[in-house]
Amino acid sequence: MTSVDSTAAYIETVYRKMATALAIVRQRLARPLTYTEKILYGHLDAPAETELEAGRYIKTRPDRVALQDATAQMAILQFMLAGKDEAAVPVTIHCDHLIRAHRGAGPDLSLARNENREVYDFLTSASQRYGFGCWLPGAGIIHQVILERYAFPGLMMLGTDSHTPNAGGLGAFASGVGGADAVDVMVGMPWEVLHPHIVGVHLKGRLHGWTAPKDIILRLLAVLTCAGGTNRVFEYFGDGVESISATGKSTICNMGAELGATTSLFPFDRRMQLYLQSCGRREAAELAGQHADLLRADPEVLADPTRYFAEVIEIDLDALEPHVVGPHSPDRATTVSGMAAHVAAGGYPEKVSYAMIGSCTNSSYEDMEKIAAMAGQLADRGLRLKTPLLITPGSEQVRATIERDGQLARLEAVGATVLANACGPCIGQWNREGLEKGTKNSIITSYNRNFPKRNDGNPETCCFIASPETCLAYAIHGDFSRDPYTTEIKAADGSTFRLNPPQAVHEVPEAGFVRDVAGFLAPLENGGRTEIKIRPESERLAILDPFPPWSGADFRNLRLLLKARGKCTTDHISPAGPWLRFRGHLDNISNNIFNGAVNAFTGEAGKAVNGINGEIQPYNEIARAYKTAGESWVAVGDTNYGEGSSREHAAMSPRHMGGLAVITRSFARIHETNLKKQGILPLTFTRPEDYDLVQDGDRIDLLGLTELAPGSTVRLVLHHRDGSISDSVLNHSLNAEQIAWFKAGSALNFLRRA
Ligand code: F3S
Structure with missing residues (x-):
């Protein structure tokens, strides 16, 4: 049965399983291991005999499965066909993809509950029947909730959504898969995956000034392009790693999906411990500390990375500039200082018609701290944003915490609108008003994808992607024709000023996060008799009939x-x-x-x-x-x-x-x-x-x-x-x-x- 978060007993089981399998593999390979190998080999179905070579298929036993509400429907219908009473691993369902962004969190959620009632009824009744955990509409976006509740260093998980690798920010091997793969694991079959090539990304130096974790992955996209990660895992290492918060690491891993990577992950460190503690998961933090050797590459690998990684890519954080990518592809990259020329050369509209910050990619407490501090600089000079700004918090935990700590009020004071804790405009669920379809316009988001129609269904919308800070800076200036970090802004009293990079930012709240359990529908003790709700006349849902067996003849x-x-x-x-x-x-x-x-x-x-x-x-x-x-x-x-x-x-x-x-x-x-x-x-x-x-x-x-x-x-x-x-x-x-x-x-x- 699935609990409200990963329990200590469960985490210990995972570490024991890993240690046992790795002992067998180490004896066979007799060489140091990368962190990716430790998780992958620690979860092999048959560690004694599996051939371990990049490019071969291997069978693994992931620890858990997460389903978002759009893909969960067919996955659960198939699971029902297997005739099992419960899943072989903990499963959670997350109601996040079907909520349309229109008038703000409250009205949008009520409308979604009405429009999708039959889907939600099905998902909640199935979760009660089979012992899945279900995060209800408004509770948050799948990857953020996974980070807050379930991810931990060493975890291997599958999610039926491309950005599942987000959990790599907490040291998990998390892969986005189709429903069929998820169902395999739910019914107790192994997950078959191509043994990936493991690429080491060496982060040197420290982020500074306006450069954010997002700029690391945007830089990597610029270098490797969208096809550059196929059948690859990106494992980060180097002195720059500890300079990035756990949620900053998640942003980087999240967008590894844009490279086409199997997953991306960071090794266990104190920033992860800090985040786990702040989420009220002290035991998980301690257990990871006790098993730290399992949760990092062997020292020999770090001493000679080119020998043990298939490839090593270096990024010098000291020299890294804030980036912008787009439109229409996340690898069409430029820097903020080069953006005006990029826009002019492409003939894209200079005016920024909308800015959006949040989603599963960039809605951490740290992100909100930074942009609220920038909003404060604006409000102090009697100004408001020039561009409408939508905020999509990743979860109720984040939203309630930034409400308590004042960041939300500071953002609303300069004109931001807060949407539901859901995907919304990130997945095209944006009921945009005031612009006729087919009208060319530019928007900027801190999300992860920007192919045509992704946000508002309009093929003429040019979507650019950047860090939350860069998005807000452009929303303050209102257009792409100048560098928002170096251009003077005129205050209400006629004086001028420049934006300053926020100082003394908290990556986690000093008072800890507001823990939201209201959005969690716990499985029932005796759920086995729960009736699964599907209307016979439904056009969106239907019970599957088993396919007929082979007749026995040619x-x-x-x-x-x-x-x-x-x-x-x-x-x-x-x-x-x-x-x-x-x-x-x-x-x-x-x-x-x-x-x-x-x-x-x-x-x-x-x-x-x-x-x-x-x-x-x-x-x-x-x-x-x-x-x-x-x-x-x-x-x-x-x-x-x-x-x-x-x-x-x-x-x-x-x-x-x-x-x-x-x-x-x-x-x-x-x-x-x-x-x-x-x-x-x-x-x-x-x-x-x-x-x-x-x-x-x-x-x-x-x-x-x-x-x-x-x-x-x-x-x-x-x-x-x-x-x-x-x-x-x-x-x-x-x-x-x-x-x-x-x-x-x-x-x-x-x-x-x-
Ligand atoms: Fe996907 Fe929702 Fe994130 S649409 S990219 S999970 S915000």
């Missing part, structure tokens, strides 16, 4: 639904956007199936000829027609089929709509595994050129299924419309366990039976 006379040409990512198979509203309703969301896939016969996306009536129709209509007629189908794909996000719907929808197999030249590995989990056969042409044998209107036999075994092949027979036949041999990569999933109809069916 597949014969299947329809060809799709032959895709070129790129076919999970976004082509199951597009997001407006469809996300139906993510808890498999039948409704399946109306998007293959909407983006390019028909190899026509070059058109999303459409083909319906083999029953001869009409050109969207794939979802054709698949439904085949299903209604009792016919099953196959999809054929090109290379790297299913690349992109690990969205589980891209495997579930084809299965739900009657798909039995997907045949490709090659698969993206995660999607291939997701297909196996849903009971779909992923097959590849032994001869890639046999892809060309597939013709429009083919009927398909897949033979040899009764002898399916690891390493066996499957015979493909294509019956063409002209009466001719083509033959091909297909490979599969199913192991014995995965073959059992196929026979049972899905991995969850198999688990339920086991």
Whole structure:
């Protein structure tokens, strides 16, 4: 059962598990370990035999799972299919993504509770039924609540949200995953992950002046670009590390997601202890101190980092300047001193139409202290902000504390509006008024993403990202045409002044944080009988039916639904956007199936000829027609089929709509595994050129299924419309366990039976 925070007993169990596994691995490897390796290897499923090499898949046993309310819906529906009474690890649900920002915290929360009532009812009843902890709307943003309550050095966790690595600021190995991976861990299966390359980031010197932790990650994005972190973990070290607060470290780890990294993390230090103590988690701080050797890289690694890290990147904090990135990509970087020229060269609007500070990335007590001090400098001269400012606190703990300590009042006094403790404008949930869609304008945020439409749905909004201090400085000046840190400001009395970097800032409150437990719905002692609430007529939620088991016979006379040409990512198979509203309703969301896939016969996306009536129709209509007629189908794909996000719907929808197999030249590995989990056969042409044998209107036999075994092949027979036949041999990569999933109809069916 999940408690309101990580208990001492639980943390001790994690450290014991790590120590035992590491003893085995150290004996095998006989070399010093990085901190990342200590956590990763300390959580191996089979430490005695797992091959430990970057680029290989390894099976691990994470300690906990966090779900945000948008992705939680399908994850929990799948968990229910496994027939378990409780999850294998502690699970929390966080109601943060569905709250729209409009009129301010109070009215926005009431509206969200109404609009999303059925989703919240489902999530809360499921959490009571299965012993999950549930943080209700208004309690806070998933990553901030995790930091405050559950993260600790050495923890390994998964979250169904990209910015889960935020917990790396407290020394956790925290990865953002799709629902399928989260469900695996919830039902007691291991988490399979590509062993990452471990990059050491050496921080030298100290932050000073206006430079903030955010500028470190913006600098790294400038150097490495958005693709620079794929299959990499960024482990920070060096004398600069201790000069950054735990929440500053979290900001850096949070935005490691923009590099595409598996995760980012900092080693345990006194700043983490200070934060844990301030959150009322004294025992966690002490336990980490007692196990400090487990929670840092070995000294030999730090003495010779280039030998033990795959790569070492140096950042000199003494020389680092405040940065701004954007618009439309977080790696389009400039410095504050270069911003005016950047804006002029790009033709972006100079006027700052909105500034936003907060979100999961930058809403710490320290951040709020700094910007409240800047607001104080303004108010002292009788001035207000020139740009409207929205504040999105990361949690009720932060909001209530800055209310108690006066920062909130100082920000409101210069014109700030405080929104609900939720994602809001960070995830496009901003009901923006006063600007017609399509109007070009510039905004600045301390958030983490800035691709077009991310905040207000307007593709013409140019979003720039910077530290909270830099955002506020621009909100004070109102435009990007001058350096806000060096330009004089005219006070109400006609005198002039410059902003001064805030001094003597508290990174945590002297009186400790206001602990909010009102937002936590604790699991019931006897929750097992709780009824899970889903309205039968709901269009957003529906209980999943188990997929049927394999009939035991070869597949014969299947329809060809799709032959895709070129790129076919999970976004082509199951597009997001407006469809996300139906993510808890498999039948409704399946109306998007293959909407983006390019028909190899026509070059058109999303459409083909319906083999029953001869009409050109969207794939979802054709698949439904085949299903209604009792016919099953196959999809054929090109290379790297299913690349992109690990969205589980891209495997579930084809299965739900009657798909039995997907045949490709090659698969993206995660999607291939997701297909196996849903009971779909992923097959590849032994001869890639046999892809060309597939013709429009083919009927398909897949033979040899009764002898399916690891390493066996499957015979493909294509019956063409002209009466001719083509033959091909297909490979599969199913192991014995995965073959059992196929026979049972899905991995969850198999688990339920086991
Ligand atoms: Fe994601 Fe919410 Fe943060 S949308 S980026 S978790 S504020």
